[in-house]
Amino acid sequence: MPRRNGVAMGAPAVPSSRRGGAVATAGAIVALVVLPLAPGLLASERLPTGPAALLGIPVESLLILLLLVIAPWRIPRRVLAGLFGLFVTGALLLAGIDHGFRAAVGAPFALSDWSQLGAAYGVLVDSLGAFLAGLLLVALIGGILACTVVLAWAALRVADVVCRRAAGRIVLAAATAVWLVSALVAPLRVGDPIAAAASIGSVGSAVARTETVLGAQPTIAREIARDPFAGVPADRLLTGLRGKDVIIAFVESYGRVALEGDGIEGGVTGVLQAGDASLAAEGYSARSAWLTSPTFGGLSWLAHATLQTGVWAPTQSAYNQIVASNRLSLALAFGRAGWRTVSDVPSDNQRWGVGRSFYHYGSLLDATNVGYRGPAFGYALIPDQYTLKHFADTQLTGPHTPVMAEIDLASSHTPWTPLSQLVPWDKIGDGSIYDPQPALSPSATTVWQNPQTVQRFYGQSVQYSLGSLFSFLQNVDDPNLVVIVLGDHQPAEIVSGSGASHDVPISIIARDPAVLAATTDWNWSPGLQPGDTSPVWPMDAFRDRLLTAFSPTP
Known part of the structure; x- marks a missing residue:
């Protein structure tokens, strides 16, 4: 077959815009699978490695796609996508902080401990210097914003494909069915369930830890009040060390x-x-x-x-x-x-x-x-x-x-x-x-x-x-x-x-x-x-x- 400029004559050319669109859609799908699963990986005692760590269907992504396919107006769809991005990014941030707390201080992070983040940053400044610590903080903030934007964009991108193509709707329906079946058999411990809700679980765990910490306050109050030395006169305190x-x-x-x-x-x-x-x-x-x-x-x-x-x-x-x-x-x-x-x-x-x-x-x-x-x-x-x-x-x-x-x-x-x-x-x-x-x-x-x-x-x-x-x-x-x-x-x-x-x-x-x-x-x-x-x-x-x-x- 004759060639011109290295392309076989008579072969149908694929427009670069279509190739770019396919790559963008594939990237959006990867983002909707990987990022919502990441909080679950961070919650593990040891970070999982290999492809098996990503074998899961995140329910957060399924829910946002279903909502975006149903939502008929452009502005609400963007708001929904933005909220989805914020939620998953927030869950990822909470899981990352909790993982860091467990590694550094051997204890989980509760939302009531937020003031300790300032102390942690102070240690970082003293260890690395203000400039490098500031760069890391700026990089973290930039990563949070980028993650939120990427997730919102990915949700809208995939939802548009699902709306335009029957194959997309079939895949979404099939993924939803697989998630539901896996969730139903999970209590029976049949294999490793594919149904994932890592982001929801991360936020729920943070809330539960905070509730536990706050629930301990009455007990601590009783311990504070139960003080056998509170009423001891000053002249009878520590006389052996005078x-x-x-x-x-x-x-x-x-x-x-x-x-x-x-x-x-x-x-x-x-x-x-x-x-x-x-x-x-x-x-x-x-x-x-x-x-x-x-x-x-x-x-x-x-x-x-x-x-x-x-x-x-x-x-x-x-x-x-x-x-x-x-x-x-x-x-x-x-x-x-x-x-x-x-x-x-x-x-x-x-x-x-x-x-x-x-x-x-x-x-x-x-x-x-x-x-x-x-x-x-x-x-x-x-x-x-x-x-x-x-x-x-x-x-x-x-x-x-x-x-x-x-x-x-x-x-x-x-x-x-x-x-x-x-x-x-x-x-x-x-x-x-x-x-x-x-x-x-x-x-x-x-x-x-x-x-x-x-x-x-x-x-x-x-x-x-x-x-x-x-x-x-x-x-x-x-x-x-x-x-x-x-x-x-x-x-x-x-x-x-x-x-x-x-x-x-x-x-x-x-x-x-x-x-x-x-x-x-x-x-x-x-x-x-x-x-x-x-x-x-x-x-x-x-x-x-x-x-x-x-x-x-x-």
């Missing part, structure tokens, strides 16, 4: 894996063993155990509130209830009993309202008012050693009213890079000695390419935080010092592993033998390292145990 400077030091992400994790525990236990020896030389003794934290991988403030108030705070909603109440916190109990109370949170760069309104701290120290002139270390704006040196110099020197403080040591906060290094105590100054250190660590994007590297940097960050605390204890000559050091939660699953416990170490350190003698019935293990036989308490049990041990009556 004259002592008491510090509660939270070490960020200091979890059980730091003492038991493969490739991690060696360095951390080595620091603890050296700490035991150095503290013994300074006249200190220590006892240790485990606490079970209400949170995992992040959301540290939930652990802080649980320890301080004796009320279990596993969600943002529970936390909000607690800090809006008049529950007696440890900080308030010490304040009523005559201590000068201090909150030292070096990762904060703005005023902490709850510190005044609920905890009633007399002084709030943060990144803005501790005189630090050195470099930032990612989320940990200020190295722990500087935090402790500044606290010692400003709160513990000379004659002073006994102080009770919560100090949050943040150098071991994710992403665990760049790392700080210990410097001579008397050379810390305004922190400018740390200027060369951030450049010595790889970036977070480099470290997080390999789980083993992440685990190694995590272990090193905990070693630094603990080393900073021991440096503080060795250099502060305060015979009345009592330190309670503990973790707030386990690190994320990439370090802790799947199914890890919520346990964190806790130690009480003091020079005065009477302090540890008052805790004899706690049966904690000697030294800074709890073992397999050490007690495991829920974190909300600690407040009452402490107040009971050091107050004459409950």
